[in-house]
Amino acid sequence: MSNFIQWANFPKILPYAQLFKQGLVVTVLLSLFTVMIGFVLALILAVMRLSNFRPFRSLGLDKDGHLRDGGFLLALSKFNPLDFLATAYVEILRSTPVLVQILIIYYGVFSVIKLPSFMIFGFIKFERFFPGVVAMGMNSGAYLCEIIRSGLQSIDGGQTEAARSLGLTQTQNMRYIILPQAIKNILPAIANEFVVIIKESAITYTIGVQDIMSAVNAVKGATFIIMEPLLVATAIYFCLCFPTSKVIAYFERRMSRGDKR
Amino acid sequence: MATRDSLIQVTDLKKYYNKGAIKALDGVTVDINRGDVMVVIGPSGSGKSTFLRSLNLLEEPTSGSIVFDGVDITKKKVKNAEGKMVKLDIDQHRQKMGMVFQHFNLFPHMTILDNMTLAPIKVKGMDKAAAEEKALALLDRVGLKDRAGAYPIQLSGGQKQRVAIVRALAMEPEVMLFDEPTSALDPEMVGEVLEVMKELAHEGMTMVVVTHEMGFAREVGNRVLFMADGQLLEQGSPEDIFGNPQHPRLKDFLSKVL
Numbered sequence: 470m471s472n473f474i475q476w477a478n479f480p481k482i483l484p485y486a487q488l489f490k491q492g493l494v495v496t497v498l499l500s501l502f503t504v505m506i507g508f509v510l511a512l513i514l515a516v517m518r519l520s521n522f523r524p525f526r527s528l529g530l531d532k533d534g535h536l537r538d539g540g541f542l543l544a545l546s547k548f549n550p551l552d553f554l555a556t557a558y559v560e561i562l563r564s565t566p567v568l569v570q571i572l573i574i575y576y577g578v579f580s581v582i583k584l585p586s587f588m589i590f591g592f593i594k595f596e597r598f599f600p601g602v603v604a605m606g607m608n609s610g611a612y613l614c615e616i617i618r619s620g621l622q623s624i625d626g627g628q629t630e631a632a633r634s635l636g637l638t639q640t641q642n643m644r645y646i647i648l649p650q651a652i653k654n655i656l657p658a659i660a661n662e663f664v665v666i667i668k669e670s671a672i673t674y675t676i677g678v679q680d681i682m683s684a685v686n687a688v689k690g691a692t693f694i695i696m697e698p699l700l701v702a703t704a705i706y707f708c709l710c711f712p713t714s715k716v717i718a719y720f721e722r723r724m725s726r727g728d729k730r
Numbered sequence: 731m732a733t734r735d736s737l738i739q740v741t742d743l744k745k746y747y748n749k750g751a752i753k754a755l756d757g758v759t760v761d762i763n764r765g766d767v768m769v770v771i772g773p774s775g776s777g778k779s780t781f782l783r784s785l786n787l788l789e790e791p792t793s794g795s796i797v798f799d800g801v802d803i804t805k806k807k808v809k810n811a812e813g814k815m816v817k818l819d820i821d822q823h824r825q826k827m828g829m830v831f832q833h834f835n836l837f838p839h840m841t842i843l844d845n846m847t848l849a850p851i852k853v854k855g856m857d858k859a860a861a862e863e864k865a866l867a868l869l870d871r872v873g874l875k876d877r878a879g880a881y882p883i884q885l886s887g888g889q890k891q892r893v894a895i896v897r898a899l900a901m902e903p904e905v906m907l908f909d910e911p912t913s914a915l916d917p918e919m920v921g922e923v924l925e926v927m928k929e930l931a932h933e934g935m936t937m938v939v940v941t942h943e944m945g946f947a948r949e950v951g952n953r954v955l956f957m958a959d960g961q962l963l964e965q966g967s968p969e970d971i972f973g974n975p976q977h978p979r980l981k982d983f984l985s986k987v988l
Contacts, residue, residue: 530806538750538792630788631835631894635849635901636825645848649839 478697492681506606511613517555562611574604575676601673620655657721738762743794754780756960767931769951777960786827828898832910834890836882843878868896888919908939
């Protein structure tokens with residue numbers, strides 16, 4: 470292990486500094502787009518999961534318009550297909566490895582859908598970057614959905630009861646009572662998800678996204694040194710994630726200081 | 731005494747859980763008249779809260795009917811003025827039924843004033859200035875006008891419950907439902923809340939009160955219902971219920987609480 474890390478190797482990486490710089494930009498952009506796609510997807514999924522859409526509702530009523538006592542029709546009347554679809558999506562995405570998902574999206578979906586081949590900023594290959602963002606976004610959407618859903622459900626049921634008893638509709642209750650209180654719980658969790666995605670995005674180098682990890686690979690291929698570029702990558706990831714999570718923790722503390730409960 | 735016409739008619743109200751294994755309400759029939767101060771007493775688990783919460787459909791009854799202002803609100807669809815079947819808009823009826831909860835349920839992210847004006851502005855479409863003026867007048871009535879800008883966390887339990895009462899009053903309801911309004915309060919704060927409720931009763935507000943405060947039931951109520959096991963076992967004037975109880979369950983209950 471005498472040559473585990475050799476200081477002399479670091480200068481040999483210097484010619485490839487540009488690759489790391491570009492990799493850093495790719496990683497940050499990839500993570501930002503992932504969170505954005507994930508958030509929009511998660512909002513839709515959370516609304517689906519919490520929706521009260523019951524197309525067969527009327528089957529649960531008897532001829533007098535009262536609820537049935539039980540039986541298949543009552544169960545069917547409570548079936549919410551939106552909730553079912555969203556739950557299925559979330560559970561499947563959370564129960565399979567993100568690597569598998571990325572490979573399926575890249576080799577499966579985007580072999581059918583042909584992407585135009587061009588460069589962003591002169592060094593980001595769109596036809597690889599885009600599938601990476603889609604796959605990561607779909608994955609993080611499942612996790613963010615659960616964050617949003619639990620944030621909404623963490624609000625005491627008495628709040629909804631009070632709002633509805635005052636005559637507010639379900640939508641007004643969501644907008645004026647539940648969301649303003651839930652956002653406070655949700656935002657830090659979303660920011661944390663961003664940090665998680667920065668780290669997880671390293672996996673996209675398997676489909677040729679030129680992020681920080683792919684810079685490591687390039688150096689390895691050209692110079693046969695591996696430990697030193699890996700350490701550089703480690704340092705970059707750490708410098709990205711550690712301050713970000715500290716900043717989040719700071720805002721989290723500040724927000725909870727004014728907590729009214 | 732206010733007019734004695736009927737406001738809410740409850741008929742054979744049932745609320746079952748687990749396909750009838752648990753009968754929270756087992757056939758309750760009662761008429762609530764305008765101006766009534768109806769106090770519901772009974773041991774815990776007797777279904778009195780479920781009964782109260784069914785009145786504005788926070789609990790969906792399994793069967794039975796609740797006719798409020800001439801409309802059966804347990805029906806999903808009702809005839810409108812032209813005789814067409816339309817979806818029942820429960821929000822419209824809930825506005826007319828104020829509700830006060832055991833745990834206050836003030837909105838913690840809003841000031842007291844905003845708590846009070848939210849529903850009048852968003853539901854009734856009142857303009858902000860008028861709603862605030864009205865809210866301040868109501869707060870003044872319960873001695874909390876100077877706390878209008880405070881947040882609920884800054885208030886004591888008794889103050890919170892007084893705000894909760896006037897928040898419901900701001901919607902000008904036809905009936906006020908109280909679900910154990912003093913049960914979560916420290917003993918020294920119970921009096922101030924009961925005082926507000928007493929005033930309300932003297933003004934002729936129709937009230938249905940679930941409570942363990944037997945003194946309030948006796949002094950302020952004009953009708954007392956005794957419930958046990960989801961059934962309405964006895965009802966009558968406070969004098970009858972407390973002075974001359976008939977049902978053995980009621981006698982047993984009174985011997986424990988008085």
